[in-house]
Amino acid sequence: MASNAFYTHTTNNAPSSLLDIASAIRACGNNACTVFGDDSTAVTSAAIDSRKAKPGCLFICKGAAFKPAFLASAVEKGAAAFLCQGETSDDGELRVPAELAAAAPGVPAIAACDVRRAMAAAAKTVYGDPSKNLNVVGITGTKGKSTTSYMLHAIMNAAGIETSMLGSIETDDGIEHFESHNTTPESPDLWRHLRNTVDAGRKHMVMEVSSQGLKYDRVLGLNFDIACFLNIGRDHISPVEHPTFEDYFASKLRIFDQCETAVVNLGTDHLDEVLAAAKAAAKLVTIGVERPDATLNATDIASSDGTIAFTVADSLGATPEVHTITLGIAGLFNVENALCAIAIARLLGIGYEPIEAGLAHVKVPGRMEVIRSNSEPITAIVDYAHNKLSFETLFASIEKEYPGQRIIAIFGAPGGKAYERREVLPQAAGRHADLLIFAEEDPAHDKVEDICAELAANTPEGVAHEIVYDREAAFKRAVAVARESDQPTVIAFLAKGEEELQHRGDDFVPIKSDSTIAHEVLGA
Numbered sequence: 001m002a003s004n005a006f007y008t009h010t011t012n013n014a015p016s017s018l019l020d021i022a023s024a025i026r027a028c029g030n031n032a033c034t035v036f037g038d039d040s041t042a043v044t045s046a047a048i049d050s051r052k053a054k055p056g057c058l059f060i061c062k063g064a065a066f067k068p069a070f071l072a073s074a075v076e077k078g079a080a081a082f083l084c085q086g087e088t089s090d091d092g093e094l095r096v097p098a099e100l101a102a103a104a105p106g107v108p109a110i111a112a113c114d115v116r117r118a119m120a121a122a123a124k125t126v127y128g129d130p131s132k133n134l135n136v137v138g139i140t141g142t143k144g145k146s147t148t149s150y151m152l153h154a155i156m157n158a159a160g161i162e163t164s165m166l167g168s169i170e171t172d173d174g175i176e177h178f179e180s181h182n183t184t185p186e187s188p189d190l191w192r193h194l195r196n197t198v199d200a201g202r203k204h205m206v207m208e209v210s211s212q213g214l215k216y217d218r219v220l221g222l223n224f225d226i227a228c229f230l231n232i233g234r235d236h237i238s239p240v241e242h243p244t245f246e247d248y249f250a251s252k253l254r255i256f257d258q259c260e261t262a263v264v265n266l267g268t269d270h271l272d273e274v275l276a277a278a279k280a281a282a283k284l285v286t287i288g289v290e291r292p293d294a295t296l297n298a299t300d301i302a303s304s305d306g307t308i309a310f311t312v313a314d315s316l317g318a319t320p321e322v323h324t325i326t327l328g329i330a331g332l333f334n335v336e337n338a339l340c341a342i343a344i345a346r347l348l349g350i351g352y353e354p355i356e357a358g359l360a361h362v363k364v365p366g367r368m369e370v371i372r373s374n375s376e377p378i379t380a381i382v383d384y385a386h387n388k389l390s391f392e393t394l395f396a397s398i399e400k401e402y403p404g405q406r407i408i409a410i411f412g413a414p415g416g417k418a419y420e421r422r423e424v425l426p427q428a429a430g431r432h433a434d435l436l437i438f439a440e441e442d443p444a445h446d447k448v449e450d451i452c453a454e455l456a457a458n459t460p461e462g463v464a465h466e467i468v469y470d471r472e473a474a475f476k477r478a479v480a481v482a483r484e485s486d487q488p489t490v491i492a493f494l495a496k497g498e499e500e501l502q503h504r505g506d507d508f509v510p511i512k513s514d515s516t517i518a519h520e521v522l523g524a
Contacts, residue, residue: 016044032113033112039108042056046060048186050071068103120187127195134194134203135225135226139230139340141228148337154359154362154363155350163202166207169499212241212251229252249273261347264278265340289335289336296314314342326359330368366384366496367383367384368394371515376483380493380522381394381491387421388425406489407433407435408490411437413451415448435481439467441495471512472521475493496513498514
């Protein structure tokens with residue numbers, strides 16, 4: 001995937017003054033702020049990364065690892081002003097911290113009481129609220145966000161509609177296109193992508209909305225025309241993310257507070273709580289598998305050679321409709337994702353001809369990609385599954401679609417977050433797989449050796465497991481074990497999909513994707 005992460009262009013929105021921005025900040029959650037310097041100073045963009053600073057931008061000073069040197073660098077690149085977390089003086093007034101004032105002497109600034117909420121309001125103002133000219137679709141859930149986004153994208157392509165995407169796999173706003181690092185970007189980047197979408201002549205933005213994006217106000221001030229809630233399970237429980245499941249769940253439910261139409265999967269856990277929260281939306285649409293009470297209900301589900309077929313009964317319109325859908329992707333659990341994509345497409349006015357065509361040919365990078373050896377009874381399934389809920393549904397689907405075959409699972413766990421995965425993933429996989437192989441998966445600042453040791457320590461008693469840090473070597477080891485067994489074998493190669501970057505320390509290091517490795521090793 002080509003990377004234009006540092007692409008810059010001139011947007012079509014008019015410049016905003018610091019006075020305009022300060023007014024927007026104050027209006028957003030009663031957030032106090034003070035302007036220092038010329039409040040008529042005009043800005044045309046916003047950035048939180050000093051490497052992306054350019055003439056006329058508003059640079060935002062935030063983050064636990066922020067250094068005044070970043071501000072100085074942004075000013076050198078032409079930043080016209082900066083926004084920061086203010087300090088309260090002895091007389092109760094907000095002021096710019098001394099170290100930031102020293103790093104950018106004479107540069108106009110806004111000191112805010114809550115810089116995170118302030119930067120969301122500032123970015124929305126700087127980029128001229130492009131959401132007013134877009135249909136914005138937000139998709140949240142513990143699993144299935146990316147797959148649903150790609151399904152909807154395929155439908156819209158079949159309908160001849162250009163659509164922007166923001167998610168965990170890629171970012172494409174019509175001007176910038178690159179492999180994503182965050183599911184939901186920080187608010188200055190989010191509003192830039194929305195602005196780019198408008199400038200590129202597109203009318204639709206489909207975005208995955210993470211619990212972090214909701215909890216930490218990355219999407220503050222953004223109205224979703226349609227918001228879909230897929231499911232909820234335990235994930236992202238850690239000191240740096242969500243301290244409890246309750247906090248995680250509450251963060252997810254916040255999406256309903258800023259949407260017009262809610263789409264809810266009746267198959268989710270904690271359904272009563274989800275439906276209660278969805279009442280905040282003006283309209284509710286439900287989807288379900290074998291749920292006659294759902295607005296869109298799927299029945300007659302059957303899998304065949306990497307595809308899934310089902311019947312959908314649609315009561316969304318004035319006249320009920322029944323259609324047969326064929327998914328060009330494996331995984332029985334993907335029926336729920338497809339129903340969500342269909343519901344959103346129907347709400348956007350798209351008919352069943354492009355829906356059927358798009359879903360029949362949908363391809364999701366690194367999602368349930370089935371790669372078969374041409375000469376041996378070995379099948380690799382490359383998938384981004386990385387949490388307990390996605391593991392449980394994936395392995396249950398593999399057992400149904402490949403009955404009696406041996407299963408080998410290759411996976412790891414990330415560093416610096418979601419620590420529960422190191423305990424629950426080997427336990428979930430160990431209930432289905434004959435062999436677990438633990439490998440590197442974005443260790444960040446943690447040692448991959450320590451992560452894999454924790455995974456091994458939490459493996460259920462009696463379940464065979466090995467540690468092979470290098471992912472390519474791990475896959476080759478799985479193939480060797482499959483050959484030795486001389487039995488039909490499914491190798492579940494999990495978590496990285498088509499990603500070509502590995503997060504090590506502060507860097508994202510180029511690697512072969514899991515998909516590439518599987519194709520090369522199996523000769524497929």
